Amino acid sequence: MSKSSTIDPWVVRFAKFIIRFGAVKASIFFVILTLIFTFIGTYFLRVLLDGSVKADDFIGATLLSLLSAPWVLWFFSELVKQLEQSRVSLKEAVTQLERLRDSDELLNRTLQNNIKQLNHEIEQRKNAQLEREDMFTDLEREIEDKSEKEKQAIRLSTLLRSIIDASPDLIYYRNPEGQFAGCNKIAEQMTGKTEQELIGLTPHQVFEEELANQVVTSDQYVLEKNETVKEEVWLRFADGKRRYFEMCRVPFYNADNTLLGLLAFGRDITERKQAEEAIAKASKDKTKFIATISHELRTPLNGIVGLSRMLRDTKLTNEQFSWVSTIYASGITLGNIFNDIIDLDRLDRDRLELSLKTVSLRDFSSELGSIIDLIAKDKGLAFDVTVVDPLPALVEVDGTRLRQILWNLLFNAVKFTHKGKVSLDVSAESIDKQNSMVIFKVCDTGVGIPEDDLKKIFAMYYQVNLPEHQSATGTGIGLAICQQMVSLMHGDISVSSVKGKGTCFTVKLPLAISQKPVQVSELKVTGLQILLVEDIELNVMVAKALLEKLGQHVDVAMTGKEAVAKARDKQYDLILLDIQLPDMTGFDVANIMHEESLVEQTSIVALTANVIKTREEYLNNGMDDVIAKPVKKSRIIEVFNNLFCDEPHEPHKPVDEPSNGQFEDILDLDLLQMFVDTIGHEMVRNSVKVFQDNMPEYMEILQLSLSADEKEEVCSQAHKIKGAAGSVGLARVQKLANEIQQGDHPAWWENVHDWVEQLQQAAEKDIQKLVDWLGQQDVDD
Known part of the structure; x- marks a missing residue:
């Protein structure tokens, strides 16, 4: 090319x-x-x-x-x-x-x-080809692993099945259709059927009708809400024995989140329930015992304090006045020691509470000092009260609790001091315009406390070992209670001491400065027609003499029946009603008087030596107020002025005027009337009967849960009671149950025991009120 x-x-x-x-x-x-x-x-x-x-x-x-x-x-x-x-x-x-x-x-x-x-x-x-070879290798390895896992799964399944069958707990599981899909040995013993016989059956084919309905309802809730349900039920075994079980039901799913059914676990807590009931009974017996002792001890104590106080107001020689003052101071001392025992029981039941009132610190210190001065002079000790200015004129404080704290400290100071003096110093440091830190110092020149014992001095039942002063030992609960009360008041208590030279206790309390006027110490009302219901002649003599000295007219009834008869014959301004009477309780007397409309213009004040109950409990049982024995003149003046001077009373309604006053705040009358008009008396009465039959069980479960400190269960049961009470118009029961169900309340644990007791009492009384109201409606129709 x-x-x-x-x-x-x-x-x-x-x-x-x-x-x-x-x-x-x-x-x-x-x-x-x-x-x-x-x-x-x-x-x-x-x-x-x-x-x-x-x-x-x-x-x-x-x-x-x-x-x-x-x-x-x-x-x-x-x-x-x-x-x-x-x-x-x-x-x-x-x-x-x-x-x-x-x-x-x-x-x-x-x-x-x-x-x-x-x-x-x-x-x-x-x-x-290489990948296929690797895949075949992996597949062979996977088959080997799967085979090993299947063997392991079989071993684990066998082990798990052995564990489930060996478990003392009741275990069964059911599919979404409600049929049993498996169980353990305990479930077989309980139902009397083998697992194979049980599979495919429903609860209605296995359990009693009432229990089956309860189980189905709980299971349905678990499946619909996807939540765990816990409840306690009585189960009857095939051999006829009944056992108390704590049941827990949970939903379970597979890996694809598909619902497979529910698991049920049940633990036999029959022994625990019996133990709890025994503990609850022991607690009630202890409370009842203390209440009885309270009444029996305070009855003669009322006579000692009342008569010695009245005797001091008569013409006496100096020596006689000294003797009477010693009797008076000793009676008060005995009363305060008994208060420690009462407060110890309240602390055990978390029922210690505060009642704030307007108090003058100067008058308070002077009053307390006058009593301690009598005891100090009896031992030849000097006693000084020093109030350091500036000091708030009036503060908001529970005077009874503060008096008890300082009394314990001052009485101990006198008890452990054989020569020298005891002093009470009161001062204050400003916190802000509304609050002040009030400081109380109780010092003595007594035997002192060894340094090793200072850290233990506030422990319950702890006593300092003083061989040379065995006669001055006490119960060992006073200081422990003082610390609890100071803590309840958000304050602080401390101690310093030198053995052989004396001790000084310091109490610091943050108190609100009060702008309210202090309670009037003079009685502003006289000439009241009063019915005194009291079965102890000594108490009658003391109370009648005190009331007549205050310018009142007093009639006396020694029994409940006599009190009701006198109330029927005469209209009284006030009834002072002892709670423990020989023929009936004061609550029964008050209930009869309310039912017969004998006290529509009459105030009822409980006169009782039982300091176990709270003031709220008396108010919920038809009382307008309560006066604790031994009767104090200052307390009578306070109650009388509150009832007859501070708040005007409603005019008395004519006897022939129909009134629902006895049902107010107890029943939801508007709701009940709507029910009656809509579904009729008979249907409402049947609903009330169902509630009345179920309420004991509701309360039993509520109290058992409370005894076990299961807050969530208590709230849940209270919610159930609230709904049931609301459906039959029991307004007060519904209100109390609502308080119990509010578990987020900051003082829930401090009050729940009281609320439960109030709920128990209200349920018993209010159901009867509801029955009475329905009976009246039938008559009106």
Whole structure:
């Protein structure tokens, strides 16, 4: 190709020239050129050879040229034509070869691509083969692992089944349709059926109807709300024995979050329940015992304090006055020691509470000091009360509790001091405009407390070992109760002492500065017609003498029946009602008087030595107030002024005017009337009967949960009682249950025991009130 490319230009031009002019013209032209060339060649040749030129030389050369040139030219012309044709053919062949070369190149590229694709596929197949080999290896390993896991699962399943069957707890599970799907041995013992017999049955086919309904309701709640349910139920075993179980039901799902049913676990807590009931009974017995002792001890104590106080107001010699003062102080001392015992019981039941009132610190300190001064003088000790200014004139404080705290400290100071003095210092530090930190310091010059005992001095029942002063030992509960009370008041109590030189107790209490006027110490009402209901002659004598001295008119009834009879015959302004009477309780007397509308314009005040109950309990049982024995003149003045001076009383309603007053705040009369008008008396009465039948069980569960400190269960049960009470119009029961269910109340634990007791009492009384109201509606109809 390279050589052809070198000669191609002139050959091509020559061939094109011959073709353009034609063979004849080209032949003539080349003949002429040949002749010219011959002439010139001959001429120069002859010149070179001979040195002369002849015409014959030209003629011969010309003839020779003319004879040979045409043939030569024709030959070359034909040759050129053939060459041109060969060139064209060659060109076409080259073109064809170029096409074939391009085709070959394309085919070659295609072939190379195919080879590459084939190599790639071969590589992929090799990789796929390797992957298949790896997959088979993994599959073999997975099969081995799965086989091992299945074996392990079988072992675990067997172990789990053994554990479930060996468990003392009741275990069963049911599918979403409510049918049993499995159980353990305890469930078989309880139902009297094997697991295979139990599978596919519903609770209605296994349990008693009432229990089955309860189980189905709880299970439905678990499945719908996706929540765990806990409850306590009595279950009857196949052998007839009843056991108390704590049941827990939970929903369970598979890995795809598909509900499979529910699991039920039950723990036999019969012994625990019996123990709790025994503890509750023991607590009630202890409380009842203390209440009885309270009444029995305070009855003679009331006479001692009352008569000695009255005797001090008569004309006596100095020596007689000293003796009477000692009796009076001793009686008060005994009363305060007994208060410690009462407060100890309240602390055990978390029922110690505060009742804030407006108190003058100066008058309070002076009153307390006058009593301690009598005891101190009896031992030949000096006693000083120092009030450091500035001091708030009036503060809000529970005077009874504060008096008890300081009494314990002062009495101990006198008891452990044989010479020297005892002092009470009262001062204050300002906190802000509304509050002040009041500081009480009780110091003595007594035997002191060893340093090792200072940290233990406030422990319950702890007593300092003082061999040389055995006569001065006490119960060991006073200081512990003081610390509890100070803590209840959000204050602080501390002690410092030097053995043989004396002791100083410091009480710091943050108290609100009061803008209210202090309670009037003078009786503002006289000439009241009072019925005193009391069965102890000594108490009658003391109380009657005190009341008449205060300008009141007093009638006396020694029994409940006599009190009711007198109330029927005469309208009284006030009834002072002892709670423990020989024939009935004061609560029963008050209830009869309310039912007969004998006290619509008459106040009833409980006069009792039982300080176990709270003031609220007396108010909930129809009393307007309560006065604790021994009766104090200051307390009588306070109660009388509150009842007859501070708040006007409603006018007495005519006897023949129909009134629902005895049902107010107890029943939701509007709701009940709507029920009666809508569904009729009989249906309402049936609803009340159902509530009355179920309420004992509700209360039993509530009290058991409270005894177990299960706050959530207490609130849940109270919520149930609230709903049930609301459905039959028991407004007061509903209100008390609502208080119990408010578990987020900051003082819930401090008050819940009281609320539960109030709920128990209200339920018993209010159901009867509801029955009475329904009876009245029947009569009216």
